[in-house]
Amino acid sequence: MGLGKIIGIAAILFAVILALAIWLFPWWVWVILIVLAVVFVAACFLFPPLGAAVVGLFGTAAELGTAAATTAARAGMMSRIFGGGAAPAAGGAPRPPRAFPWKIIVILLIITALVLGLWQGFAAWGRGLLVPLVIFAGAIIAGLILVKSPNVAGSIIAVIVILALEFGMLFFTSRLPFAALLTIFIVIMTILISFSIKPHHTGTGPRPGSTVGMLVLIANLAFFLLILGTDVHKGLVSPTSPVGKTIDSLRTTLLDAPTKFIAGIQAIISGTKAGIERQILIGTGDYETGVEAASTKQLGVFLDNVALTDTDVGPDGVIDMYGRLRVESFKTQIDGEPLLITLSCYEQTRNITGEIRPSAEYEVEEYENFDIDCLFKANDLGKGSHTLALDAQFDFTTSAYIKSYFMDQETVRALRRQQQEPLAAFDITDTSPTAVYTGGPMRIGMNTGQQPISIIPDRKDLAPTLALTLERNWLDGELVALKTIRITVPPGLGIKSISGRDISGNTCTATSTQERTCTLSGDFLRGIFSEQDLKRPFTTLRIATEILDHTRLLGGAPLAIRSFKTEIDYTFRIKKTQTVTVTA
Amino acid sequence: MRTFGCWLLIIGLLIGCTAPTTVPAPPDIAKGTDALTIDLRATNPELIMCQQTDLVATLRNLGTTNIERGLYTFIIEDQVLKPVTGTNRKKLFDLEGRSQYNPQGGIEQTTLKVKNTALPPQIETYQTPIILQACYQYETLASAPICIDPDVLGKNPAKPCTVAPVSVGGQGAPVAVTRIEPTMAPAGNDIRPTFTIYLQNLGSGRVVSAPDVESACTTTTTTLNPTVEIAAFLQNRPLRCTQREVRLEQGKEARIACESEQTYGPAQGTFSSILEVEITYGYINTASQSLTINRLPGQERCPP
Numbered sequence: 001m002g003l004g005k006i007i008g009i010a011a012i013l014f015a016v017i018l019a020l021a022i023w024l025f026p027w028w029v030w031v032i033l034i035v036l037a038v039v040f041v042a043a044c045f046l047f048p049p050l051g052a053a054v055v056g057l058f059g060t061a062a063e064l065g066t067a068a069a070t071t072a073a074r075a076g077m078m079s080r081i082f083g084g085g086a087a088p089a090a091g092g093a094p095r096p097p098r099a100f101p102w103k104i105i106v107i108l109l110i111i112t113a114l115v116l117g118l119w120q121g122f123a124a125w126g127r128g129l130l131v132p133l134v135i136f137a138g139a140i141i142a143g144l145i146l147v148k149s150p151n152v153a154g155s156i157i158a159v160i161v162i163l164a165l166e167f168g169m170l171f172f173t174s175r176l177p178f179a180a181l182l183t184i185f186i187v188i189m190t191i192l193i194s195f196s197i198k199p200h201h202t203g204t205g206p207r208p209g210s211t212v213g214m215l216v217l218i219a220n221l222a223f224f225l226l227i228l229g230t231d232v233h234k235g236l237v238s239p240t241s242p243v244g245k246t247i248d249s250l251r252t253t254l255l256d257a258p259t260k261f262i263a264g265i266q267a268i269i270s271g272t273k274a275g276i277e278r279q280i281l282i283g284t285g286d287y288e289t290g291v292e293a294a295s296t297k298q299l300g301v302f303l304d305n306v307a308l309t310d311t312d313v314g315p316d317g318v319i320d321m322y323g324r325l326r327v328e329s330f331k332t333q334i335d336g337e338p339l340l341i342t343l344s345c346y347e348q349t350r351n352i353t354g355e356i357r358p359s360a361e362y363e364v365e366e367y368e369n370f371d372i373d374c375l376f377k378a379n380d381l382g383k384g385s386h387t388l389a390l391d392a393q394f395d396f397t398t399s400a401y402i403k404s405y406f407m408d409q410e411t412v413r414a415l416r417r418q419q420q421e422p423l424a425a426f427d428i429t430d431t432s433p434t435a436v437y438t439g440g441p442m443r444i445g446m447n448t449g450q451q452p453i454s455i456i457p458d459r460k461d462l463a464p465t466l467a468l469t470l471e472r473n474w475l476d477g478e479l480v481a482l483k484t485i486r487i488t489v490p491p492g493l494g495i496k497s498i499s500g501r502d503i504s505g506n507t508c509t510a511t512s513t514q515e516r517t518c519t520l521s522g523d524f525l526r527g528i529f530s531e532q533d534l535k536r537p538f539t540t541l542r543i544a545t546e547i548l549d550h551t552r553l554l555g556g557a558p559l560a561i562r563s564f565k566t567e568i569d570y571t572f573r574i575k576k577t578q579t580v581t582v583t584a
Numbered sequence: 585m586r587t588f589g590c591w592l593l594i595i596g597l598l599i600g601c602t603a604p605t606t607v608p609a610p611p612d613i614a615k616g617t618d619a620l621t622i623d624l625r626a627t628n629p630e631l632i633m634c635q636q637t638d639l640v641a642t643l644r645n646l647g648t649t650n651i652e653r654g655l656y657t658f659i660i661e662d663q664v665l666k667p668v669t670g671t672n673r674k675k676l677f678d679l680e681g682r683s684q685y686n687p688q689g690g691i692e693q694t695t696l697k698v699k700n701t702a703l704p705p706q707i708e709t710y711q712t713p714i715i716l717q718a719c720y721q722y723e724t725l726a727s728a729p730i731c732i733d734p735d736v737l738g739k740n741p742a743k744p745c746t747v748a749p750v751s752v753g754g755q756g757a758p759v760a761v762t763r764i765e766p767t768m769a770p771a772g773n774d775i776r777p778t779f780t781i782y783l784q785n786l787g788s789g790r791v792v793s794a795p796d797v798e799s800a801c802t803t804t805t806t807t808l809n810p811t812v813e814i815a816a817f818l819q820n821r822p823l824r825c826t827q828r829e830v831r832l833e834q835g836k837e838a839r840i841a842c843e844s845e846q847t848y849g850p851a852q853g854t855f856s857s858i859l860e861v862e863i864t865y866g867y868i869n870t871a872s873q874s875l876t877i878n879r880l881p882g883q884e885r886c887p888p
């Protein structure tokens with residue numbers, strides 16, 4: 001079976017499904033269609049020439065053109081399936097090929113179009129009468145061309161079949177994820193395939209295959225220019241009908257596509273850049289990893305279900321972008337201040353702000369939800385397509401810890417001399433502890449070097465260095481400010497410097513468990529992190545420690561299990577966008 | 585009825601006349617390669633933040649040597665767990681070894697009550713290791729039948745034994761004599777029995793020299809010299825060994841050569857005897873468990 005036949009069969013199936021889906025009527029319509037189909041099949045069996053004609057149609061729709069002799073022979077052979085009126089003479093030479101019964105097909109097409117058109121016209125009067133009329137007219141024109149010129153008829157049928165297949169696929173994929181990509185893919189593939197189709201050609205007329213691709217291309221250009229550039233389709237199809245909704249969906253998807261495409265490219269570039277930078281830093285030992293702590297909840301501040309009440313708004317209408325603000329946090333008090341979330345919404349290119357209801361600021365408890373609306377006047381935005389953004393800026397805290405093991409250097413050496421791993425001697429299986437951080441917009445990686453950490457009693461300067469990597473965990477947001485970083489080191493240790501800077505200006509206190517916590521102030525952090533640093537996906541700090549009390553650090557035992565802890569308080573901003581069209 | 589009574593009498597006589605059961609032989613206690621075994625567990629392995637639990641360690645001496653003044657230490661993460669007042673994380677212990685009178689060996693159960701004092705902020709679940717390390721002095725007493733054969737030329741075709749390497753199994757202690765290779769070294773007309781004794785740590789713990797054993801569990805700095813002291817005897821007379829102390833690396837066999845000071849002449853004939861080896865050393869056993877601490881919703885800090 002050639003490509004044309006496959007496309008022909010698939011197209012007819014799609015056309016049937018499309019017809020059923022477009023004219024989505026009550027169940028009894030489906031019953032009638034099924035009954036009609038059964039009656040039709042039965043008629044094919046009872047009336048063999050009809051069956052032969054239908055099979056011939058399936059087999060040769062795309063190749064109809066001038067391959068009449070071959071097709072007719074096949075149709076004659078197939079007609080035997082339906083009762084044998086066209087069976088070749090027994091024992092003799094095959095019958096001379098019979099002309100393809102295109103007249104029957106034309107009649108069938110005209111009758112089908114007439115029935116569908118009238119039925120749709122009567123049943124959905126006022127909801128898009130033009131559609132069935134166009135189909136009806138198109139079918140008649142196609143039929144007439146088919147009757148008059150078989151060569152051109154082959155091309156016309158191939159174009160109809162291909163377009164039916166394409167728009168059927170677009171109809172079903174218009175609501176799927178990545179609809180824009182799928183649409184572009186389907187359109188390009190359809191055009192490429194249509195250019196590659198070469199229907200059989202005999203005689204002296206123009207070769208029909210040369211026109212198929214061009215016709216499909218023109219039809220696609222016309223269709224997309226029509227729906228993207230004008231509102232003509234709204235006069236042809238009711239916006240509430242499935243076809244109308246599909247066209248709207250395609251239009252929104254394609255209008256959003258450039259913005260999303262650019263954003264996607266930017267994300268890929270920044271992701272690749274970050275990945276390369278990360279690999280370089282891993283290679284040089286300046287990037288530390290961590291794993292997110294197991295949590296029953298996903299921590300953070302979220303904008304859920306952001307959408308528009310209507311994607312097409314008239315010039316006097318109000319645009320309502322709504323969503324749900326959801327807060328999942330353990331800690332709602334940062335330095336005694338309540339956790340404050342500030343919302344804003346605006347049109348991206350012209351920076352026109354909308355009005356947030358019920359409030360643009362929220363003081364939240366640990367777990368809370370708020371329904372919010374952002375209202376724009378369509379007049380303020382003006383006619384055309386607009387990208388609207390909803391921002392939530394909030395303060396958040398992310399914590400992390402890493403376990404470490406301390407041993408006296410002599411003990412470590414003695415064990416290694418015995419070909420024994422020091423930690424294995426204490427039944428410790430987690431010999432390379434990984435930092436654990438709490439969920440949220442930022443992640444923290446930590447590392448304290450090879451384990452166990454060897455301590456020399458009379459060398460207070462030979463203390464471990466804690467490497468700390470701060471990395472953006474949510475790619476669709478941005479770090480606005482680093483407010484404080486609290487670093488806690490185990491008992492017996494102190495913090496000497498951070499990335500080479502003396503920490504004397506910051507507060508360091510001892511905790512109840514004899515740990516030492518240093519709080520790095522915003523001013524100190526601004527000296528370390530520039531505005532540019534905050535925009536980078538990650539940055540690494542090196543915290544040099546010193547031994548304050550060797551005995552306390554080792555705890556009077558050959559092995560000490562200790563933890564380094566970090567808390568960062570920061571301001572983060574998340575953003576969600578929607579596209580709206582203000583109509584004339 | 586009378587017939588039934590007769591049958592009953594016959595059966596009773598038959599049962600009464602069966603041979604008496606043999607007296608069970610005393611168990612061979614000098615077997616195996618274990619000394620101290622430790623079973624460590626928390627009574628509540630899923631601890632709720634700020635609550636306390638008991639860390640229970642069951643110590644069992646499955647070797648044949650009595651442990652005297654052994655020392656155990658609990659190693660915990662002080663930043664999250666704190667021993668409750670009244671319980672000590674270090675303690676001396678004595679534990680009887682297996683013997684014919686106590687074939688099971690001594691058992692001691694010890695408890696450290698700990699309380700969670702804090703968790704890193706926002707962390708819901710935290711896992712921390714708990715370790716128990718026990719250090720004690722131990723001894724291996726190995727004896728093996730060996731053949732003393734002054735007839736090096738093989739003049740006597742009917743010898744009661746032949747000189748051959750002897751394999752020795754576990755001796756109820758972790759450090760074991762694995763095999764003995766006897767050599768009848770000529771000494772004039774006589775021979776001087778010489779033995780190469782092979783040793784290995786077959787237990788699950790670590791060897792440390794006997795003098796260092798206490799510091800291995802108490803101090804932070806220790807050289808942990810894995811040496812054992814060895815002494816061998818033949819016919820209750822001490823053998824002269826090339827060295828008194830042998831370094832015993834983990835997983836490796838060490839050897840020492842010992843020779844008899846006494847020589848044996850052909851007149852004494854070929855005979856079997858028992859070679860006894862005494863090994864003294866310190867030994868360290870470790871057991872660990874993981875304790876999970878869970879934060880309840882809303883918990884921030886533990887009360888002081």
